Amino acid sequence: MEPSKTVGEYLVNRLYELSVRQVFGVPGDFALGFFDLLAHSRIQVVNTCDEQGAGFAADAYARLKGLGALCVTYCVGGLKVVNPVAQAYAEMSPVVVISGAPGIKERVKNPVLHHKVKDFDTQFRIFEQITVASTVLRDENGCQEIDRVLESALRFKRPVYIELPRDVVQLPAKLGDHPSVIPEEIDQESLREAVDEAVKMINAAEKPVIVAGIELHRFGLQDSLLRFVEKTGIPIATTLDGKSVISDRHPLCIGVYEGAMGFEDVRMYVESSDCLILLGAILSDVNLGGFTAHLDQTKSINATNEKVSIRHHSYDDVTLRQFIKGLIGSNIDKRKTREIPRRVPPIPFFPVQGQRLTVQRLFHRLNSGLEDNTLVIAEPGDALFGGADLFIHGATEFFSPAYYLSLGFAVPASLGAQLARPDLRPLVLVGDGAFQMTGMELSTIARFGLNPIIIVLNNRGYSTERPMMDGPFNDVLEWDYGKVTEVLGTGKAFEIETEDQLDNALISAREYKAGFCILNVRLDPNDSSPALRRLTESLGRRVKQQS
């Protein structure tokens, strides 16, 4: 790491050391000093249209690089990223929030400074609720505080908050010892007992199955998972938010398990297993298909980053990482491959000339066009539910806020994602309602020379909600989405109503690499993916029961 003369420089250097090459944000007077430092560093400043976009971009960046960062000004900037940072917390994405703030010396007499809400700590107290560690840097000891919160971000894969008063940026850095990486504690006895018990249960089972979840990705355990699968020959499903922790091409991968929402053969296979091995899976309502899933706890081994549970008892001091490593080192029998549900690779799409496009046929065409460098980013809603059936080539090439389900994520996420992984080209699936929230971040995407392909599922409103309870509040104005290229003076637009228009547009978009492409896909408002129909029926039943 480069030597740091000031607290501000130390923060920049630490971020760089941790592979952060871009910081997203919007400047403001209390943050200008740090922006200036960044602008003169090896880190690129990516200023977005709105802070919300910076928040989502940093989240996507963190998912792909292991750490992301955003920089905003005090309150008027920071409080705009509360939702994206809450999402990062809920979905375990380590985002470092850096907020400029009034100088410590400026605060002494509690003056009425612009951007202040109740008192100088209002923003800090809010971020305490949605981060795993938070700090206000007050003096040159700030470097140690920086180390402490960054360590937490990496350890727990959750966002952290660093408030940087403007008179602290240039204070001399007082360095302690080298940034402390707290060694992971291992309770060897608990671990051995847990692994032994699990191995016995697995070896005794006729038909064990793995259900792999998002924590495997967040904690960098995808390679370990692969080794475990290949060592044991046990078939593997993923949760919805865990989709793409393993390639859909893997011969033991049976697809997404999501209760009544998923494919019936996967459901049957998982629910009839006599040994469920849940690895890093979050048992959320969405992952469980609106709680339609039936996972029998008496047949379950459930390992998460917090503990390992077997049937009805828990080993609190054993983490997912240790447990998988333990399983790999143990004597689990290798099984012969039995008959398992298989997701067939996409069959070729033959467009019917002039045929009105349906949601199902849209996903069929998208599926057949996926490439090795395609990164699918799906907005919550039908984009996600339909997207879950896509046959993804590589690991970590599909993501979505599939647990927190915040709208407005996908377009700014593609900004963060492509900067994190310039070798991939994002394919963004976004509903029209969500596009109207943050879609104009295409402006930033254009400024930074990126080229995602944006598929707007235009059905004139919130189609996920219509089946639950409909009303004029589910309608949005129909935009001429392609015309966004004229507002921005760049990009390529396609109007799509028929199968052949879609087919031609995707062929052209594939060839056009100079900038973003936007496909305005006009769908019937009453059409939706089969998965969505199943989910909304289940959730709608609850809305009506409860209200």
Add this chain to the structure above:
Amino acid sequence: MEPSKTVGEYLVNRLYELSVRQVFGVPGDFALGFFDLLAHSRIQVVNTCDEQGAGFAADAYARLKGLGALCVTYCVGGLKVVNPVAQAYAEMSPVVVISGAPGIKERVKNPVLHHKVKDFDTQFRIFEQITVASTVLRDENGCQEIDRVLESALRFKRPVYIELPRDVVQLPAKLGDHPSVIPEEIDQESLREAVDEAVKMINAAEKPVIVAGIELHRFGLQDSLLRFVEKTGIPIATTLDGKSVISDRHPLCIGVYEGAMGFEDVRMYVESSDCLILLGAILSDVNLGGFTAHLDQTKSINATNEKVSIRHHSYDDVTLRQFIKGLIGSNIDKRKTREIPRRVPPIPFFPVQGQRLTVQRLFHRLNSGLEDNTLVIAEPGDALFGGADLFIHGATEFFSPAYYLSLGFAVPASLGAQLARPDLRPLVLVGDGAFQMTGMELSTIARFGLNPIIIVLNNRGYSTERPMMDGPFNDVLEWDYGKVTEVLGTGKAFEIETEDQLDNALISAREYKAGFCILNVRLDPNDSSPALRRLTESLGRRVKQQS
């Protein structure tokens, strides 16, 4: 008030009774039951593109109607309005935040429900930081809780938070006595002493002057102010955020006092006064021209909603309302009008054909075109600082978040403002940076048939920051702002670079009433209003000192 069968109905009826006719928001599954109730009530649901827009619209609505409301879903919606609600707190705008939420019965076993962050109370704890009262409705006693928080909103003119779990909406309403309006307590002895002391000081003064602030507007004291001014003949300045608490046409109005930022004659007049009567003024850095103001406390009477201070002592139990009433009822001498600084009414604008437009000439032309039904909404930045010099016809016909200074306010504010006051036509002054944040709420403006005139001050970036510290982070992509009308399929666009183009556009916009007009006013990035130049010099000096 109509009889209410359920807790949800009670909330709707209370809002209606308090003059709320529109509720802004975005639906979501946890809020659908209440949205459905609203859609079948006498209150109109205005669903915006993004929740942020709903927050700003509700704030503007509250400023003009005395109460505003927004309705969103749990976390993914609620946490998007944290910044607008924080602004409403800072600027004393009584916004009722209604958030749908998981049912109370659903929470019992702490399941992993979508939208949840840390625990079920995360959102509630965040809103505690930015509201004056907050509640989670848990049972049919919710009606009393509704009364309690609404009472606080009205009493303190600050936002409040009501979390409405979806299984509470349809619970039977259990009504107490009639909604309690807590009678204001008056400490008659303190009040008499304060008024007597103030009257003595005022009568003894040679050259008293009033500095009128935003609280006069928020607490509905503009008529009282007028009576006080006319009874005493004392000249009156306003703070920046208090602009338009009195008409600029009033013969005793000397304009905006804002330290070094304002007109020199106003500054001289105020600072040389031997008796400063500060009424409802917030002594913020911006109001004080970046603390360049010199208000001598030993010559001051300073009344706010919290207390009345005279010189260096305070009467803690006397409020602004009581104090002004007391002054009006007292024997203050009526003065002859002396020579005072006068803002001259705008002189006619004669466009020079082909002459490149400057900021100064832009404001000159806008000033000469103000009408009795013009409501000026100014975004922070040069729009605000330049706008401060406009000659506003009526009271409350100019506003801006002039203390909190959040960007992205003005366009969605015009949505809320015109629904609150359909007799006014908003003239929106917005920088290009701010337009890129929330300008697409023109979509909602179009859907609801409104017709503001939007002036985009297009100078390719954050021109307020350039003089403080410049860098590429202050640049934004230059949009073709007029083309937004093509994306939305409605509205009228004008391209402006010269004086005659501006003149013609404003004449056309005045005649075109069928929808919104947007003027893309291309300015020199280095040009700015004289007021902004003075302020940024002052603030920039501080940035450089501190960093």
